[in-house]
Amino acid sequence: MKRLGAFLALTVCLWLVTGGFGADLEGVKAIIELTEKEGIKIWTDKGCYETGEYMTIYFKAEHSGYLTVYDFMPDGSTAILFPNAYYQNNYIKGGVEYQLPAPGDPFKFKVVPPSGFGQGDREILWAVITEEEIGLPDPKGYSQKSLAYSIKATLEDLPEDIWWASDMHEFAYGPCEEEEARKEWTFMVYLNADDSFLSQVASDDFNEIEEGVCKVETYMDVIVLWDGLGTHHPTGKRYHVQCDQTSSLAHYTEGETVWSVGEVDMGSPKTLKEFVNWATSEFPAKHYALVIWDHGSGWKKAPAFVRGVSFDQTNNSGLTMKELRSALSEVPHLDIVGFDACLMQMIEVGYEIKDYADFLVGSEEIEGGDGWDYVRILSALKGMRTPDPGNFIKAMISGNAGTPAIKTISALKLTGFRRLAERVSKLAEKLISNYDEDAILSARKKVQKFYYDSYVDLRHFAELIRDNVHSSSVQAAARDVISAFDSALVSNWNKGGRWKDAKGLSIFLPDPDQVPSWYSGYTNANLQFVQDTKWKEFLEKFIGH
Known part of the structure; x- marks a missing residue:
């Protein structure tokens, strides 16, 4: 230049x-x-x-x-x-x-x-x-x-x-292509209610989204793929969500604001990929956000119906992390990926999709059935000066903080996950070469845990290792993990009390005496984080497998 x-x-x-x-x-x-x-x-x-x-x-x-x-x-x-x-x-x-x-x-x-x-x-x-x-x-x-x-x-x-x-x-x-008139955002919600319980509450969240659209429709298109079960929205439909503040659904016209797609497998990467590609093609924008709405279980792979995220009861399926990565690798780059689902804010999850989005938003803990509060989120976004990704993330955090269903919620930069994983891998190497079983067991006992006892807060664990292991090289490696985590963290909120040490991101660290049967799925073939780091090697020494 x-x-x-x-x-x-x-x-x-x-x-x-x-x-x-x-x-x-x-x-x-x-x-x-x-x-x-x-x-x-x-x-x-x-x-x-x-x-x-x-x-x-x-x-x-x-x-x-x-x-x-x-x-x-x-x-x-x-x-x-x-x-x-x-x-x-x-x-x-x-x-x-x-x-x-x-x-x-x-x-x-x-x-x-x-x-x-x-x-x-x-x-x-x-x-x-x-x-x-x-x-x-x-x-x-x-x-x-x-x-x-x-x-x-x-x-x-x-x-x-x-x-x-x-x-x-x-x-x-240049020559630069003329930019067509685009809204600031296309906000996509992958609303998987193909489940006996969630099918009964999905309409409440859809109504929240409709009410929230009234706040932001001038600069945001909200697109929802909704698939239910039984008498509750039994087949899949794609919605261009309309503003409506009543307790019933707004009026939708087939082919204009709603598109019927029949029964779809919401636990299939093909369905997710097709939805995102369709939404971004039909409603192009400057920024894209995707929220996956359903049950979640973190990286967990098996058994089939309680694996990963987006469980589909009709098809007995769910997205593994490998399948999630596959789907997002074939869609336009996303600004934000959020999980309105339990337990998804894990390093194993974020590392899998780090190349396909800029920010990750979700909870380390399980969520209540009400899930995210979309009225509060979109109302908070309306009140901000510019609807850029940073402000949308702030709205997601502030809109959920303090609501009954949410115990923890955080946002992290996915661009920082490669560096964070490198630091975690180095810590694992130092823990192996300077093995102090008593100190590690003590840290594991004291660390912040979540619904699955084997999911623990990463930063809190690094703090405990830093403060309890005597090896200077281990302490330095733990400090490096903390530094890399802090660089990646955008925002974190927890309810306090039993969640007071939830810092924003969890990692798999089972109790040596109570290793879950599904530990067998924690492999190179299933998770890039396992493939690219020494964390699994540390776990094998720690739990004796």
Whole structure:
């Protein structure tokens, strides 16, 4: 990207520019995703630019600090956009939105793709802020990927008491397709009421959704696939939910606001995939959220009718984590995946779908039959200034906090799950090599547990290990888990009392004396988390299997 100033060519004024090492933007992106940490946001005024258009960059940090903005280009070159010759002091104040260039600045960012690049090619902006001035690596002498690794290592080596954050933004080169008029959101609810109990209460939640739509219909389409059982909505229908504040359903017209699809297997990945692809095709939007409404049992695979999530009584089926991943891998990328279902806020669940959505919302504990309060959620969203993903997540948390059915609810960034899993794996390795059975058993006894005794709070367990195991390497590994978890956490609420130590994400850790029979399903073949980490090896040593 050439940057021509109003008075000077900014390309010659950038602090550091390097090129000629060969591009690896996908490799860079993967490294940045491992390093992203909440606290700074960077964005541009558009997502795609025609050649010669001017670009404006925006950024805002939660806390004051020293900001560096790297620009990774598709020809292999890298530049530092901030600080620069016009802004040599890179200290910014927390809570303030900055614009670059600011009105009156003697330079502009003019988008001109490097030679040989054009439509569809992209640049990556990486914003990194630290509360102290630490001297981040400059691009000179680095390939793009080695530079990203060096920045990552520098940040991860900082003392725990030095705050830092990072965020990534991409933009594309034109010619840009004209964007059709789209609403901000398509909110999809996969309402599986093919169950003797839930079929009787599903209409209450559908009525809540109808009432909530009245609050947000100007910028959100709410699409529901509802399949019931017996006399309660016995076959599947897709709804474009209409505003209605009565206790009965709104009026729906076949082929316009409701589409009958017959009996569907809600425990099949094919049904989920087809619903999401249909909804996003018929109701395209800037953002997509999916909530799976039904029973849930975390990663649990067997027996068939109480496995994973979305149990279908008619077909005696349910989605395993592998099937959930398969379905979401074949739909457009989602901003939010939520589970209005029991026990789904697990690292094993989030890790399975980390590549297909940005945020995970759900409960570590079982939910009451009323489930989520959709009127409160959508009413809370209406009251926020902008309906962006962050605010929708806040609405999901605040709309459910304190309701009778919800004991715990949290939201996490799925982009942080790869790093979190790496840290959990390292902790497992250290626990094996520095095995302290008494301390681990003590932590297992004290840790926050949920409906399934073998599901325990991950952060609380790491805290107990940090405080009770004497090995310094184990303590360091536990601190790293806590740090990675805190970076991924967006919001957490619990009811207190017996749930006071529910920090937002659970993990499978059975009692050695009461290992559930379904432990046999905790395998490489069924769960990517097991395949990619050493946690299963630690469990085998711990429970003696």
